[in-house]
Amino acid sequence: MTQPTQDFILETRNLTKAFKGFTAVDDVNLKIQRGDIHALIGPNGAGKTTVFNLLTKFLQPTSGSILFNGDDITPLKPAAIARKGVIRSFQISAVFPHLSVLENVRIALQRKEGNSFHFWRSERILNRLNDKAMALLESVGLETFANSITVDLSYGRKRALEIATTLALEPELMLLDEPTQGMGHEDVGLVSDLIKKVSQERTILMVEHNLHVVSKLADRITVLQRGAILTEGDYASVSADPRVREAYMGTEADDVNAEATAEAAS
Amino acid sequence: MNNMKLNLFLLALALLAPTVLYPVFLAKVLCFALFACAFNLLLGFAGLLSFGHAAFLGTGGYVTGYLMINSGLTPEIAIILGTLAGGLLGAIFGKLAVKREGIYFAMVTLALAQLVFFFYLQAPFTNGEDGLQGVPRGALFGLIDLSNNMVMYYFVLTIFVAGYWLINRTVHSPFGQVLKAIRENEDRATSLGYDVNQYKWLAFVISAALAALAGSTKTLVFELASLTDVHWHMSGEVILMTLVGGVGTIFGPLLGAGFIVTMQNYLSGGEMGNYIHIIMGAVFVICVLSFRSGIVGQLMKFKRNNF
């Protein structure tokens, strides 16, 4: 074995993805410390979502490897990686729109019951999962919506439901792709509080454009630019890096300041 | 009216119907209704459009017909074996098809079904264009003679109820829940740890087996297994029945099958017979254009808006 890999829950080695000659992810060596909230940031098209797709094997890497708890998981299929405890969310909200809110969470709880191929049994046997599902909905403040059809929820609540569904699997590592994207100020606050809360017992890797959220949540930040890692560190060091300011923050640093002021004012 | 009450009402109707209508016609409707329900399990609840379901209907029919003619088996055993043969064929089709998405899935099922069609066209035991004629209905459990149409009808009704029950149960089972989740958001289901292709495959096998059950039963009713049942027209017809009735609804395929079979019977008798395909085509176009959710879907919408 090489270095004390076990401190890192997830590691990539020379991870590369080329689309027909265009390298979207370029030789990325990522190390995620167990227990951290690790943010992956970078301008649009930097390759952040592609990294997520590689980590969860929704895309096949061109080269390089992925280690989870020291084990090489590169050859595994997406569902198998999920069963290992790496659960991802998607950039656009990923719920089951025409199932009820409760059923959304229950579908995640159901997997470990081992009855998911039982087509001859009544779905009523799933009712024994309802209490657990309700508890999860409570933890994200959705208990009053349990019987609503998911499609009717507001965007922020859908994202909260997504987190509850993910939590149902008790993942060791949660991958969140822009959990606050497209949200109003209030929802951003709610979801980032929620992420903080659920990060207690697990590791989170998140893509996030809202630097205010990043500054509040992230223990460590990796900056991606044109598929390659530009720099890495805590918020203070990353935001002070002139290359980062040039590549990324030039346009958005003002947003951060504006938000900070707005918050101070309120 | 909830589903349970409606089911009981329909059952009462089905029990009394042969006092008014010709039992062989009713049995035909039930066979196609079962076929459509089996197809709808796949399209409506797993989101998979098969364009090859005739292969299963036909396989059930040929296997059962062949066994009734050539072996001393009783009809219930011949039907079970026909059903299993369809399920087995479905297992192979499914294995090859579920890896594909959308239109490619439909194309793979169509291509495989065409292979099956040419096999039955050439195979020595199917009698080519003539088909297996004069299939004996035999005696149920060796005891109950099925040659009486009334008896046959109630036998078909029993099979239909069993098949219909299984489809409903599948839809409302833990497996059905996963299937719905996959239909709603396949990537999310994967990311929750479900091997979606295995679930699609099982749905395909169940659907194929029940389609074969319909075909087996139909062969006994008409005492005939022929190429019509494996022709791609038949695959198209079941799509039509399902869409006209209302895809993804429990009752839609029943109604759609009843509607189409009635129309065919009515038209093929009269001078309109030559135009039957044109008329069916027109019905299809009208349905797709004006009420995309089918008759049942439309009724449900009406009910939602007015009560």
Ligand SMILES: Nc1ncnc2c1ncn2[C@@H]1O[C@H](COP(=O)(O)OP(=O)(O)OP(=O)(O)O)[C@@H](O)[C@H]1O
């Ligand atoms: N399947 C694909 N085929 C070809 N090119 C792709 C594919 N997926 C992503 N890309 C390209 O790879 C680059 C990185 O895309 P990616 O979605 O990973 O960026 P991102 O950092 O997530 O951006 P954003 O902040 O906009 O979400 C983009 O140029 C994109 O067009």
Ligand SMILES: [Mg+2]
């Ligand atoms: Mg992205």
